[in-house]
Amino acid sequence: MKPARVTATSASDGERDPRRWTALVVLCCASFMVILDSQIVIVGMPAMQSALALDPSAAQWILTANLLTFGGLLLLGGRSADLLGRRRIFMAGLIGFLVTSVISGFAWNAEVIITARAVHGVSSALMVPSALSILMRTFEEGAERNKAIAAWSAVGGIGATTAMLVGGWLTSNFGWESVFLVNVPVVLVLLLVSPMVLRESRDHGRRRTFDLAGALTSTAALVALVYAISEAPVVGWLSVQTTGLLALVVVLGVVFVGIEARSSAPLVPLRTLRMRTVATGNLLMVFVAMMVFSLSFLSSLYGQQVLGYSAIEYGLLGSIMPVMAIVGAYIGQAVVTRRGFRPAAVPGVVMLGVACAMLIMINVRGNYVGDLLFPFVIFGLGLGIAHTTASIVALTGVTESESGLASGLVHAAFQVGGGFGIAIVSTVAVSFSTGPDQPSELTNGFQAGFVACVVFAVVALACAVALPGRRTAVSVPDDEVRPAPVAGP
Template sequence: MRPTLSDATPLTGTTSSTRRRFAALVLLCFASFMMILDSEIVILALPSIQNDLGLDPSAAQWILTANAITFGGLLLLGGRAADLLGRRRVFMWGMALFLITSLVSGIAWSGEVIIVARALHGVSSAMLVPSALSILMNTFREGKERNRAIASWSAVGGVGATAGLLLGGTITTGLGWQWVFLVNVPVVALVMLISPFVLDESWDRNRVRNFDIAGAVTITVAATALVYAISNGPALGWGSAPIIALFAAAILLLGAFVVIEARSAAPLVPLRFLRLHTVKSGNLLMVVVAMIVWGASVLFSLYTQQVLGYSAVMSGFATSVMPVAAVFGAYIGQAFITKRGFRVVAGIGLLGFGVCCLLLSRIPVEGQYFRDLFVALGLFGLSLGVAHTTASIVALTAVPEPESGLASGLSTASFQVGGAIGVALVTTVSVTVSRGSTALPDLTKGFQAAFIALVCAAIVGLVIALTLPRKAVAQAG
């Protein structure tokens, strides 16, 4: 069943429609830039927030954890809401909540207030990301045209991450941590003002707007339990009662979700959708890519700061070559997909990850930036751009338009879950090998072993890459 689009701009044809689509892409990428910038800056501002609000380390960590849990847990619901209620409408609601939570975070007078605000910020992100990506899918024709748009979307992630690393310390030191949040307010307001003029509304008018409440509650609680268990497993112990209980609850709830969806007249996630080859393989690849990216990013930060003695700001500058290289990798990846198909390009990206992590598994205690890190970080960034763009394109290929919001939410959820697994993996391996020692040789051995674990993950990714379609589907454009 094809959706009926309201106020839709033709995908091809007039110069004015081309300009409008370009304006829509710029706006969507800018919104993505703001969300990623916000996430990166908050990490760097966390010590200042902790000191000013008098939070102990465990409470301060909840500023990040609360956001991650609500974001990861609500992505599928946010994507389906965009399909049923209107993609532009849900995008605007998400931007409005983003504005409110930024304002409240900036004027927060206690730790409890900022933690609640960041949890609500996760809700806004769960509305914004899938709705924005599904608008992009419905604005650009599948194939070369959409591949370029997705490459731009992925490249903006690298730019946002770089800007966060470079600006976070500067804003916090110069203006105070409050401005990390307050700077969002006028920018988000401007995006909300422009959005109705450049974004088209779309939804499936032929489908009854009936939410699968049972399915939504089940998958949200399951995803929340899974993300929380993975994120806290290294700290609490994988064999601890709370972690085992959370994993058991997640498994039981996922099983219940499948049963509910099979019997529902209007399922949140139709099981036929999950049987699409591109959806299955693309999201599996996205999980592995996220594992490697998040895991390596944590190791870069820990090694430069704990072993080489860099400050947080200096570490941000040192690793900024990675997201900059990812911008180039994204555009290289989409160009080769058009010519060579999914399988070859994904294989190149995962091979690059494996080689890079193998090089980094030899990092010395007395490392030098240009000798031991610079080339590896650049290669890692190129591989990131290629692999993430490929996984995104595959996961969104051959998806029916009425399911585009759901597909976008699932792709983003796969990245979040994979990232949590990657962080847990490198943390567990490094702490186990170093035996909790803070001596620099022991810390370095732990980081080396963690990079070897990521090499193994890259090998798994290569196997998944072999299951991808040899040629990209519908390369019109």
């Protein structure tokens, strides 16, 4: 069989392309913008709720609507990039991002802004996996791609911290509308530059036919899963709603596997999921995300509700964590390049677990230097190493024709893992805060939440140990199964 043909040059040619690092900047800017947007909306929510006279339920749906469409459509967005053109889908996502940001900034009631945020999630689901897929096509598997993925991973922490630092300032000085409109000039620049530096590519080896049944079942399953875990702390894990939705997820998952096994053009080829790198890399990503979201959530509440810092003060003090994550990301890619997956992932996960264990010791009379600073430094380093390693592993050995799908899987794993983490630690924290919302009772709950984070770390460590050691690159046609990496015992 002949290898799949693409419209762009291969990744190895991309290594010699002088525009590849400029392309990386464009892709990282897009990722930065998505993360900044998701976090800055949270900062501007109180002002938004007051100005639009939103009740708490409507305000929550501004976040939930975006989360559901983004998390639910990631696989479909990634596969669309493979079939229709990665740059084309990326730019379609940018245009949608621009339009929905403008509409959100000028929204006059709850219905408009909730709808705009839901469509905004669709745009993000198109843009994010296609951007990472372009990165994979631009950089050949190996040292340069590892560095590019490290940069991509580091951008996440920078975006989240920037949102906390500038969100309050923008809202105070320019109104809640500015948290949406700040995206507009950035998107316009990206739309102008992208055609100049990003090469188009898509999978010509398969028919441009969508697996509609697979797309519907996978999207419905992801939406049901995200909604179930986001609402579980409120309605209860054993409620009819939560158990019913989780049962629906299981049924849809079984149906999806059956559809994919029989489809001539599956949305998610099952052979891809059977690859050791894809399976272990994404599983590790789930538990890394559970720790990242959970620790960020708990430490933010502790810093503001117990230690008394404002959101801006906490954002500034907490910025040490993403700074260290940048350092960790480049350490991680260097270790992966020189020694392999497992030697990078295991120390990274251990550092995450140690930081979570240290935070169990927080107390009501604590302070930033004595209780948070050192754990933040350790956690940041571990986060950079573990997240970068999980990303590299999950994308290693994937055929170029399925790079968009693999990128969608990585982001779906991160979103689902983060949702699970927050849902679990929220439930644990509330269960152990048995009294009124006094600092001492809140602290008891946060301590219990960090214990749960340590449990996540133990499971993540098992995933890290299961990773391949070193991999031997194998060049195969796109329509053949690429062998799993050669691993140590």
